[in-house]
Amino acid sequence: MNDIIKDELSRPTVFKKEKPLYFDYVPENLPEREEELRYLVRLFRDVIEERVGSSQSALITGKVGTGKTVMAKKFGEMLEKRRGFNYVHVNCRKHNTGSLALIKVLRNYDKRFPERGYSVEEMLRALFNMLEIRDKYLVIAMDEIDFLIKKSGPDILYNLSRMSDDSLGDYENRISVIYIARDPNFREELDQSTQSTLRGNIINLNEYNQKELTTILNQRIKLAFNPNTVTTETIELISDIASEWGNARFAIELLWKAGKKADSEGDETVVPEHVRWAKAEIHPYMRKELFNDMNKNHLMVLLSIAQLLQNSNKAYVTTGEVEENYKIICEGHNIKPRRYTQFWHYIQELNNMGVIDTSLSGKGKRGRTTQISLPDIPANMLKQEIEKHINTILKHE
Numbered sequence: 542m543n544d545i546i547k548d549e550l551s552r553p554t555v556f557k558k559e560k561p562l563y564f565d566y567v568p569e570n571l572p573e574r575e576e577e578l579r580y581l582v583r584l585f586r587d588v589i590e591e592r593v594g595s596s597q598s599a600l601i602t603g604k605v606g607t608g609k610t611v612m613a614k615k616f617g618e619m620l621e622k623r624r625g626f627n628y629v630h631v632n633c634r635k636h637n638t639g640s641l642a643l644i645k646v647l648r649n650y651d652k653r654f655p656e657r658g659y660s661v662e663e664m665l666r667a668l669f670n671m672l673e674i675r676d677k678y679l680v681i682a683m684d685e686i687d688f689l690i691k692k693s694g695p696d697i698l699y700n701l702s703r704m705s706d707d708s709l710g711d712y713e714n715r716i717s718v719i720y721i722a723r724d725p726n727f728r729e730e731l732d733q734s735t736q737s738t739l740r741g742n743i744i745n746l747n748e749y750n751q752k753e754l755t756t757i758l759n760q761r762i763k764l765a766f767n768p769n770t771v772t773t774e775t776i777e778l779i780s781d782i783a784s785e786w787g788n789a790r791f792a793i794e795l796l797w798k799a800g801k802k803a804d805s806e807g808d809e810t811v812v813p814e815h816v817r818w819a820k821a822e823i824h825p826y827m828r829k830e831l832f833n834d835m836n837k838n839h840l841m842v843l844l845s846i847a848q849l850l851q852n853s854n855k856a857y858v859t860t861g862e863v864e865e866n867y868k869i870i871c872e873g874h875n876i877k878p879r880r881y882t883q884f885w886h887y888i889q890e891l892n893n894m895g896v897i898d899t900s901l902s903g904k905g906k907r908g909r910t911t912q913i914s915l916p917d918i919p920a921n922m923l924k925q926e927i928e929k930h931i932n933t934i935l936k937h938e
């Protein structure tokens with residue numbers, strides 16, 4: 542057996558080390574996001590400089606893989622290097638109620654903080670106490686906050702935003718919050734008081750273009766690959782594919798998988814053929830997690846789009862066409878179709894997930910209509926995937 546290990550370890554590889562390709566790796570610099578990062582620092586200037594009595598909140602929005610999480614984490618890293626500051630990153634998809642999110646924060650200070658028995662108010666007090674004793678100022682990043690709100694309502698935001706008023710008695714305000722959400726209109730879903738604490742503090746991250754993705758890829762190649770193992774054509778193809786979504790995560794994943802493929806074929810360099818293979822393997826549409834984020838209505842809307850595009854040979858369809866077909870599909874599945882506003886909301890959400898592209902047709906305000914297209918996936922392939930998932934969802938109802 543030992544020989545197998547020895548044999549495998551002695552095989553040539555294109556990788557220097559794979560860690561810089563992990564999803565949670567935070568690189569030394571964030572190329573193409575420096576300006577936004579500086580803006581975030583400026584927003585928190587008072588907190589950093591004055592500490593006492595000042596707290597801040599900000600909202601980072603942007604589509605999948607535009608660097609929201611890594612930017613917040615980088616900010617946190619920089620902050621923690623300064624004396625007296627702590628940063629806690631909460632994944633609200635995982636910690637999806639106000640209490641669970643707060644427990645995650647509290648456990649940063651007390652690993653055994655109990656899971657039950659305390660109200661949100663009590664937990665906040667406990668947290669203030671801990672900060673006071675340690676003389677620390679805290680920035681909490683609430684990543685994918687939309688999930689938490691969907692699951693358990695906006696109360697936690699209210700609680701967090703209200704901490705600056707006198708409801709907490711003698712405590713000094715030591716907590717700032719960075720909210721992270723994909724939907725740029727997320728702010729509008731919040732109550733007035735939270736909205737006003739966010740004021741203009743919103744950073745919207747654009748999708749990356751091919752040039753920006755190339756820079757990001759080159760940084761990872763330097764860190765993770767042996768010299769001269771990734772060809773220019775390979776980088777060009779990856780950045781070209783990923784730029785359709787503007788998604789850096791997809792770009793890095795393609796790079797990684799392509800490298801793995803090169804290794805498994807015993808090739809010394811990563812070439813475009815490896816990328817094509819990787820793309821087929823990890824097409825964003827083929828990821829199970831993507832469908833996990835969708836409810837049956839999302840799936841019905843998406844199915845409607847896929848059907849229309851498959852049958853029409855057109856590059857895009859209009860929302861009107863999609864809605865009509867959506868109603869028919871719902872009927873066929875014995876599901877009550879939702880009204881227009883809700884339907885429109887699903888279209889927006891699918892757009893934010895990066896699974897459809899929407900754009901406005903023509904010029905001038907009157908008579909403009911939203912056009913919907915699918916980024917780079919055969920409609921019939923998508924249809925098959927959706928049908929598989931619809932069946933699973935309906936079975937579990």
Ligand SMILES: Nc1ncnc2c1ncn2[C@@H]1O[C@H](COP(=O)(O)OP(=O)(O)OP(=O)(O)O)[C@@H](O)[C@H]1O
Pocket residue numbers: 563564565566567568570571572573574603604605606607608609610611612723757760789790793
């Ligand atoms: N400017 C950048 N420089 C270097 N790496 C980046 C940059 N932007 C994004 N990345 C990398 O791309 C991947 C995706 O980024 P990140 O997780 O921050 O995206 P996100 O916007 O939070 O996506 P999601 O909405 O899916 O959570 C990560 O591996 C991250 O390190």
